[in-house]
Amino acid sequence: xxxxxxxxxxxxxxxxxxxxxxxxxxxxxxxxxxxxxxxxxxxxxxxxxxxxxxxxxxxxxxxxxxxxxxxxxxxxxxxxxxxxxxxxxxxxxxxxxxxxxxxxxxxxxxxxxxxxxxxx
Amino acid sequence: xxxxxxxxxxxxxxxxxxxxxxxxxxxxxxxxxxxxxxxxxxxxxxxxxxxxxxxxxxxxxxxxxxxxxxxxxxxxxxxxxxxxxxxxxxxxxxxxxxxxxxxxxxxxxxxxxxxxxxxxxxxxxxxxxxxxxxxxxxxxxxxxxxxxxxxxxxxxxxxxxxxxxxxxxxxxxxxxxxxxxxxxxxxxxxxxxxxxxxxxxxxxxxxxxxxxxxxxxxxxxxxxxxxxxxxxxxxxxxxxxxxxxxxxxxxxxxxxxxxxxxxxxxxxxxxxxxxxxxxxxxxxxxxxxxxxxxxxxxxxxxxxxxxxxxxxxxxxxxxxxxxxxxxxxxxxxxxxxxxxxxxxxxxxxxxxxxxxxxxxxxxxxxxxxxxxxxxxxxxxxxxxxxxxxxxxxxxxxxxxxxxxxxxxxxxxxxxxxxxxxxxxxxxxxxxxxxxxxxxxxxxxxxxxxxxxxxxxxxxxxxxxxxxxxxxxxxxxxxxxxxxxxxxxxxxxxxxxxxxxxxxxxxxxxxxxxxxxxxxxxxxxxxxxxxxxxxxxxxxxxxxxxxxxxxxxxxxxxxxxxxxxxxxxxxxxxxxxxxxxxxxxxxxxxx
Numbered sequence: 001x002x003x004x005x006x007x008x009x010x011x012x013x014x015x016x017x018x019x020x021x022x023x024x025x026x027x028x029x030x031x032x033x034x035x036x037x038x039x040x041x042x043x044x045x046x047x048x049x050x051x052x053x054x055x056x057x058x059x060x061x062x063x064x065x066x067x068x069x070x071x072x073x074x075x076x077x078x079x080x081x082x083x084x085x086x087x088x089x090x091x092x093x094x095x096x097x098x099x100x101x102x103x104x105x106x107x108x109x110x111x112x113x114x115x116x117x118x119x120x
Numbered sequence: 121x122x123x124x125x126x127x128x129x130x131x132x133x134x135x136x137x138x139x140x141x142x143x144x145x146x147x148x149x150x151x152x153x154x155x156x157x158x159x160x161x162x163x164x165x166x167x168x169x170x171x172x173x174x175x176x177x178x179x180x181x182x183x184x185x186x187x188x189x190x191x192x193x194x195x196x197x198x199x200x201x202x203x204x205x206x207x208x209x210x211x212x213x214x215x216x217x218x219x220x221x222x223x224x225x226x227x228x229x230x231x232x233x234x235x236x237x238x239x240x241x242x243x244x245x246x247x248x249x250x251x252x253x254x255x256x257x258x259x260x261x262x263x264x265x266x267x268x269x270x271x272x273x274x275x276x277x278x279x280x281x282x283x284x285x286x287x288x289x290x291x292x293x294x295x296x297x298x299x300x301x302x303x304x305x306x307x308x309x310x311x312x313x314x315x316x317x318x319x320x321x322x323x324x325x326x327x328x329x330x331x332x333x334x335x336x337x338x339x340x341x342x343x344x345x346x347x348x349x350x351x352x353x354x355x356x357x358x359x360x361x362x363x364x365x366x367x368x369x370x371x372x373x374x375x376x377x378x379x380x381x382x383x384x385x386x387x388x389x390x391x392x393x394x395x396x397x398x399x400x401x402x403x404x405x406x407x408x409x410x411x412x413x414x415x416x417x418x419x420x421x422x423x424x425x426x427x428x429x430x431x432x433x434x435x436x437x438x439x440x441x442x443x444x445x446x447x448x449x450x451x452x453x454x455x456x457x458x459x460x461x462x463x464x465x466x467x468x469x470x471x472x473x474x475x476x477x478x479x480x481x482x483x484x485x486x487x488x489x490x491x492x493x494x495x496x497x498x499x500x501x502x503x504x505x506x507x508x509x510x511x512x513x514x515x516x517x518x519x520x521x522x523x524x525x526x527x528x529x530x531x532x533x534x535x536x537x538x539x540x541x542x543x544x545x546x547x548x549x550x551x552x553x554x555x556x557x558x559x560x561x562x563x564x565x566x567x568x569x570x571x572x573x574x575x576x577x578x579x580x581x582x583x584x585x586x587x588x589x590x591x592x593x594x595x596x597x598x599x600x601x602x603x604x605x606x607x608x609x610x611x612x613x614x615x616x617x618x619x620x621x622x623x624x625x626x627x628x629x630x631x632x633x634x635x636x637x638x639x640x641x642x643x644x645x646x647x648x649x650x651x652x653x654x655x656x657x658x659x660x661x662x663x664x665x666x667x668x669x670x671x672x673x674x675x676x677x678x679x680x681x682x683x684x685x686x687x688x689x690x691x692x693x694x695x696x697x698x699x700x701x702x703x704x705x706x707x708x709x710x
Binding site for chain 2: 048
């Protein structure tokens, strides 16, 4: 069985609603992980603020963090780091895991782009 | 005149700040100790003055009160508990994870929630674990001011429900996920609290309408939490020894009217009453006087020295009015009359022709009751946490939840039930209100000290968060802290009473504000019996005790001091129904 691990920066909660402003990307990502898990993939998500032991236990992850905290979030598939600094979309996750997205991937309304790009 | 009798192992004293929770819980504990019991008094109030009342330096472990065999006390400082909690979580990773990672973890543990939860964690250790208080017959909790207490008490049921329903690893216990391990302890805490054979909840109030309404609000909320063993303790009951003194007559009438019209559900509770004391309640001897029959010392009335008193409110308002706009915040321990003072300033500014918004973040929101009628130019608004949370939840769901599938939406809704959400929602409303001061006066009656500090702390944490993330941030939020620190934009007024504890608390508040980079514009000494001109023997004696505190504020503490005589603004207690309904009908803050 495939294994997907996500190493998140220190966040109050997984959807980001506890931050000063909700981030639709985080909300969608949480839903996408749920979808990935439903496809039979083992999903583990670690938050630096809550589960630092998971970070400390993975030398490759610590090495990336030493290069810069902007490497978080890190996505690891079967012990290989497949992306740094970004929450992948459902399609991207599916590609990395060799899954097919059958139904329309649900996206957050009004989030044609990342909030940081300020086009919305 | 008696203290509340206690048959249970645990007792909680809760009520609006300044009604005498600490005095009453200490007097009750002392009486029990003197009847041969071993008693532990616990304070979880961030603004606790238990040390002062018991005359003993306390710590976070039980300390014997030497002058009272059998009596022990401990003080839980929520901020110290939060620091210890943070170190417990972060410490083991120093030197293992990069420094930047450690810094970002620490950031997560510096929010208001951490303080709140760390305090609750300490409290749960005492209540949820019978072994922790095994050496005592009674454990008496002098709890924090009402809003704060209620949040502490609400958490266990919210959490028990939350922890039970949480699926997968994506829970939103925020920085407190580590506490999930303590589920059993919290479950035990909830069970103890709602077991009438184990716990008595004493609602402390005084013969004032607003304080009794507050007690009723608390009663309702506790009943909802399944807490049924409730008692009412009326403290500071006053009756003039002889009629004829205007102040004494007004105080007597006000008390009688308040008691006669108290909410029906409150009236059905078992009740005990303790008298208004001419001396304070600091020290064991004064505590004993709360239960012992009081002999009033003979009337002294000596003429007061004229000219040695600080001026009244008018000159201060005239100076505040000069700016033509900006934010005025009244701050202080609960029960000192921040609301009345804020309302008086707002009305006075409006009468000078300014546009004024009077707003409150006080969960008890007496502000609507304190304004005397509809004044042209004056708008009254209220930051209601429940409505703010609902609005925030709707906004988030509309913005981010629209395209989610059922599972994703459920997860989002679960996160929105977290304790942090209220903090954020209220904070945003506060920032919006401050923003209004750009082109008018905004007078904010802030919540009791502990909560206020948390709010400012939250402002600071968000401020850092804003600079760090560059997320989409309303301009009002972005500029909040710089505005609060700008002395030409925000005028902070410290409200206090001329008594030991309130002055002490105000001094602490001033220090806390200094740390946040905020310097108070003036101190307002409210409800002065000394300045009232009363000749009633009990009240005049009490007035005499104000003198050293007034002198200390003027000489050592305040850049500028104002003295408001007792009775000014108290006609607000008899506010006309029409004005209240006019305020209620006024549009909610956008």
